[in-house]
Amino acid sequence: MGEKQMYDVLVVGSANADLTVRVARRPGAGETVHGSDLVESAGGKGANQAAAAARLGGRVGLLARVGDDAYGELLLDAQRAAGTDVAHVIVESGARTGTAMIVVGPDGDNSIVVSPGANAALTPEDVAAARDVIAASAAVSLQFEVPMETVRATAATATETGTRVVLNPSPTPDSLDPELLAAADPLVVNEHEAQQLAGGSSEGTPEDWARALREQGARSVVVTLGGDGALVVDGEGGTGRVPGVKVEAVDTTGAGDAFTGALATRLARGDSLTDAARFAVRVGAAAVTKPGAQPSYPTPDELPS
DSSP: OOSOOOEEEEEESOOEEEEEEEBSSOOOTTOOOOBOOOEEEEEOHHHHHHHHHHHTTOOEEEEEEEESSHHHHHHHHHHHHHTOBOTTEEEETTOOOEEEEEEEOTTSOEEEEEEOGGGGGOOHHHHHHTHHHHHTEEEEEEOSSSOHHHHHHHHHHHHHHTOEEEEOOOSOOSSOOHHHHHHEEEEEEEHHHHHHHTTOOSSSOHHHHHHHHHHTTOSOEEEEOGGGOEEEEOTTOOEEEEOOOOOOOSOOTTHHHHHHHHHHHHHHTTOOHHHHHHHHHHHHHHHTTSSSSGGGOOOGGGOOO
16 A cells, blocks of 8 residues: 555545536426536545545545446546545446436526445445555545445544544434444534434424534534534534625535535644634535536635635
């Protein structure tokens, strides 16, 4: 594996080719509507978070699997262009790269269907082989677009080696393993995910759900609130809101990943959770002003004030 590389953030997760079509309105059941020309771009929650962090100047590595197809090359090229180290991306012979089919409505909101492809083959054995890399990283960022046993193995290894775990449990399960929840510092969720993981009650506020998640075992919690910013519950249980940044939303695809990548980078460099969230809100706001996921991610000089 060569000389150890210290990363600010090692992202362990998915890499997908995003196939995006824009529509005047999203179709109902059994309905066909006209869309724009198909746009192919680099995506996947893991690769998105890595690209976002790297474009902001973080030292970032990605542990993922792609196929030896054109989409795999597209994803590797996009990571290199962002500044991510792809030495730990495994190219699987004969496999199809993961693919996400995205329909974007006129309001910028999206509907997504993911075909996992090579992402489904990222294993705990891959994580075990990267143990020294995990140990040499300040933070590990995790999501749920790869097998759950691989996520668990990464969180356990990071906990054993003293590496901070940033956990974005999306797509969201009905509940979280106690071991995963206990490793999360922070758990990063949107309002819907927070409500669901806190018990699914429609009663209460994001503060209530965030506190419930911390009481269930998360070391800290960040709830993203879209245009309204974010909510932070820190390691001491202190709760605070980070205001949003007003922008004109064009496409929300990958904005949450931009937020998480930015948050992980700032935490790895020693920022407080609130300061890191304040920076991440600006990054997420910039990301929704351009179409696509990774193509929309800003450099530091492109952030709104």
